[in-house]
Amino acid sequence: MATVTETPTGGMADSAHLARVTFRIRRFNPESSEHAFWQDFTLDIDPKERVLDALHQIKWEEDGTLTFRRSCAHGICGSDAMRINGKNRLACKTLIKDIADLDGGPKAKPVVIEPLKGMTVQKDLIVDMEPFFQAYRDVMPFLITTGNQPSREHRQSAEQRERFDDTTKCILCAACTGACPVFWNDGQYFGPAAIVNAHRFIFDSRDEGAEQRLEILNDRDGVWRCRTIFNCTDACPRGIEVTKAIQEVKQALITRRF
Structure with a gap:
């Protein structure tokens, strides 16, 4: 029998509908190192959720130091723009099912998330x-x-x-x-x-x-x-x-x- 889990947005999702997705995030903390590095997080998440929901889940359940901007979370404020799989997008408007490799297995490609190019990175996904x-x-x-x-x-x-x-x-x-x-x-x-x-x-x-x-x-x-x-x-x-x-x-x- 399928179990029911709470989604990052507070709703309930049937675990049978969850997919295992790896998010590869470019991390940078000037207080600890002058070099950026990549960190992987693997989540069981509903593919119909947004990338912003995945970032919330990582921050709230995996690593509270992950830093990114977001405000309205509905594509109006524009604060959560970032590079997702090599393209600039709003995390709150990008559905995981549209950008993730949902076939699973060890060869599944991760969702790559990094800050906008051409701007000074202040921490993780936040730019000046x-x-x-x-x-x-x-x-x-x-x-x-x-x-x-x-x-x-x-x-x-x-x-x-x-x-x-x-x-x-x-x-x-x-x-x-x-x-x-x-x-x-x-x-x-x-x-x-x-x-x-x-x-x-x-x-x-x-x-x-x-x-x-x-x-x-x-x-x-x-x-x-x-x-x-x-x-x-x-x-x-x-x-x-x-x-x-x-x-x-x-x-x-x-x-x-x-």
Whole structure:
């Protein structure tokens, strides 16, 4: 008779539906060593659970020192972006059944989890996000208007809103920036996420700061560093056409039409 076990999310799962999965996690603790290392954890877990659930189970039941970020756990905050099997993903949106070798046996491939590339690792799966957020702040991600305080709302047509609707979806998870080879080689590059958030306001009909943002992105570390590789678009968990947005900013710089 199958036994019933508690899942990481507090629900109950029939043990007959559990799979044995090995998670290979890149560990780093600057307080104990300057070198990173790999550590395997083998769990019996429901394949329909998420990678975040597996990380919770490891931290709560196997090794309390495992360190990672997460907040909402529903794909909104973007804090649990990490490399899973070589691709940037949100741990809370990645189902184990979609990325694990469930055939079992000694030759089963582990699920490989590591921090985002191109950013300084602070501990285990946590990277230093300050340079990323500084680039975001540098493009002035807020509405800029002049004149007196308006007495009514700024009206905008559906067509005007649609012009920048895609780039409003950004949750600042850094998955796109962490997938960019240009950013890997030179952390001074603004990165895709900052440019996406500049795009969101450059093409907003209510905004009057487009020229300022374009001049910021015309810098040697700005939009012209993009090599149109499409890694950023592939990595975006929200499906934003990141490369297209970057090209539209380049076009606006050339034509000064936005």
